Amino acid sequence: MTDPALLVVRAGALTTVQDLGRPGYAHLxxxxxxxxxxxxxxxxxxxxxxxxxxxxxxxxxTGCAVRPSRDVTxxxxxxxxxxxxxxxPVAWGAPVRVGAGELLEVGAAVRGVRSYLGFAGGLVxxxxxxxxxxxxxxxxxxxxxxxxxxxxxxxPAGEAARVDGAPWPAPPSxxxxxxxxxxxxxxxxxxxxxxxxxxxxxxxxxxxxxGLRTEGPELERAVHGELPSEGxxxxxxxxxxxxxxxxxxxxxxxxxxYPVVAVVRESDLAAAAQAVPGTPVRFVPIR
Amino acid sequence: MRLLPVGERxxxxxxxxxxxxxxxxAELLRRRAAGTLPPVREIVPAACTVLLDGVEEPDRLAVxxxxxxxxxxxxxxxxxxxxxxxxxxxxxxxxxxxWGVPPAEVAAVHSATEFRVAFCGxxxxxxxxxxxxxxxxxxxxxxxxxxxxxxAVALAGTYTGVYPRTSPGGWQLxxxxxxxxxxxxxxxxxxxxxxxxVRFVPRAEAGR
Numbered sequence: 001m002t003d004p005a006l007l008v009v010r011a012g013a014l015t016t017v018q019d020l021g022r023p024g025y026a027h028l029x030x031x032x033x034x035x036x037x038x039x040x041x042x043x044x045x046x047x048x049x050x051x052x053x054x055x056x057x058x059x060x061x062t063g064c065a066v067r068p069s070r071d072v073t074x075x076x077x078x079x080x081x082x083x084x085x086x087x088x089p090v091a092w093g094a095p096v097r098v099g100a101g102e103l104l105e106v107g108a109a110v111r112g113v114r115s116y117l118g119f120a121g122g123l124v125x126x127x128x129x130x131x132x133x134x135x136x137x138x139x140x141x142x143x144x145x146x147x148x149x150x151x152x153x154x155x156p157a158g159e160a161a162r163v164d165g166a167p168w169p170a171p172p173s174x175x176x177x178x179x180x181x182x183x184x185x186x187x188x189x190x191x192x193x194x195x196x197x198x199x200x201x202x203x204x205x206x207x208x209x210x211g212l213r214t215e216g217p218e219l220e221r222a223v224h225g226e227l228p229s230e231g232x233x234x235x236x237x238x239x240x241x242x243x244x245x246x247x248x249x250x251x252x253x254x255x256x257x258y259p260v261v262a263v264v265r266e267s268d269l270a271a272a273a274q275a276v277p278g279t280p281v282r283f284v285p286i287r
Numbered sequence: 288m289r290l291l292p293v294g295e296r297x298x299x300x301x302x303x304x305x306x307x308x309x310x311x312x313a314e315l316l317r318r319r320a321a322g323t324l325p326p327v328r329e330i331v332p333a334a335c336t337v338l339l340d341g342v343e344e345p346d347r348l349a350v351x352x353x354x355x356x357x358x359x360x361x362x363x364x365x366x367x368x369x370x371x372x373x374x375x376x377x378x379x380x381x382x383x384x385x386w387g388v389p390p391a392e393v394a395a396v397h398s399a400t401e402f403r404v405a406f407c408g409x410x411x412x413x414x415x416x417x418x419x420x421x422x423x424x425x426x427x428x429x430x431x432x433x434x435x436x437x438x439a440v441a442l443a444g445t446y447t448g449v450y451p452r453t454s455p456g457g458w459q460l461x462x463x464x465x466x467x468x469x470x471x472x473x474x475x476x477x478x479x480x481x482x483x484x485v486r487f488v489p490r491a492e493a494g495r
Contacts, residue, residue: 026329026340028477029407128471138411139452140471183291183299229408229415231331231338233297255333255408263294 004070004153011145012064019055022131026254033135036273040078044118047075049158054122055132063106073120079112095160112171112274121154171274184259192219205277211246218243235264297340376460402485412451412469414479431457
């Protein structure tokens with residue numbers, strides 16, 4: 001008997017394997033990586049009876065389609081999207097049964113950007129430094145999915161949750177990012193700091209798992225020299241030479257040489273992962 | 288020493304220079320090994336800073352840190368990692384020109400230097416090595432190469448680095464090594480971690 005596996009029938013625009021990432025290796029240049037919307041990953045895992053950090057699929061805007069080789073309980077959450085199993089419409093955001101050989105079709109996100117597909121038993125490709133996450137910056141972990149790929153499925157451990165639905169945060173119509181200024185806010189003019197706080201930014205279509213790019217007013221520098229490379233954190237608002245803030249997401253570089261004007265609260269980053277291009281962004285300074 | 292808050296759970300410690308940053312990094316590792324450092328998820332040294340990320344009480348650590356007695360970096364007893372190199376890079380002549388020495392002299396200067404891994408970044412296993420004096424600084428190439436081969440030994444500023452895998456890059460290439468800088472299946476995955484001491488050993492045919 002062959003091991004249970006998942007056949008990728010349609011990979012979608014960008015579908016990757018994600019768990020909660022590989023913290024602890026930033027000093028070696030290894031990004032943390034992991035699900036961009038970790039709360040959605042945790043919830044789909046709980047719905048199918050997995051540990052919260054089991055590996056699942058993260059889709060981007062256009063969904064995907066997969067065919068499991070055994071009966072498996074699946075939950076899809078994060079960005080709402082239409083779902084079909086074996087041609088039948090099935091519930092989003094709740095555990096559903098997909099039969100062996102049946103096609104699970106995950107449609108394009110109706111709202112938001114990233115949907116998460118949790119499978120009872122999780123996906124179990126070979127971990128790298130303790131994580132199965134795809135890291136697009138450094139190429140660690142499984143490659144982004146392509147049609148015809150086969151991913152190993154783990155053995156279910158727990159029982160699926162007995163719920164008909166779970167509460168999900170809606171993707172933001174306005175992205176509110178609470179920030180603390182620093183460490184390099186003094187590299188910008190006072191007017192630039194006011195500009196950041198008073199807005200006019202929108203989510204750019206150029207964003208990816210490395211960073212949420214913004215369109216809007218340029219932040220003027222007070223210090224023009226080059227900043228020697230320094231360590232970067234998740235949520236850092238880095239300002240490249242074009243003056244448009246970039247919010248660092250899970251695959252961000254671990255060191256960098258552009259000044260960081262502020263840092264977004266980690267709990268606000270899941271919403272950043274679900275904000276579609278064009279969404280207004282408000283940076284709200286907190287103490 | 289200047290302490291800069293970074294969000295809610297991190298602290299950036301700014302030092303006077305690379306030596307001081309290396310010394311603080313070494314002290315942090317000593318304290319962590321001795322179990323006297325409060326839990327910190329990441330300790331990330333860089334050019335003249337050390338980032339402490341995933342700190343439970345950063346404000347408290349910010350009060351304690353400046354009171355530490357941090358011994359200066361010493362050659363110490365740390366073992367030296369030797370990296371065999373063929374000095375055959377395409378930018379060797381240009382570097383020699385910048386240094387004002389004949390091309391053969393580049394290998395002699397470079398291999399006589401003891402380097403230290405100041406920090407990593409750019410790609411897993413890419414180490415920024417310090418040791419060359421300011422008189423040996425070279426600029427990055429005006430146009431970066433789209434593909435620098437894995438194992439290329441390269442210079443930028445006063446740093447030396449070795450490309451762990453094929454990637455775009457703007458550093459000046461002076462040589463080639465067969466040493467494996469990064470292997471995620473190996474323990475440790477990175478040949479060079481921050482604080483490591485390194486020497487380049489000239490080889491006609493660089494072996495492993």
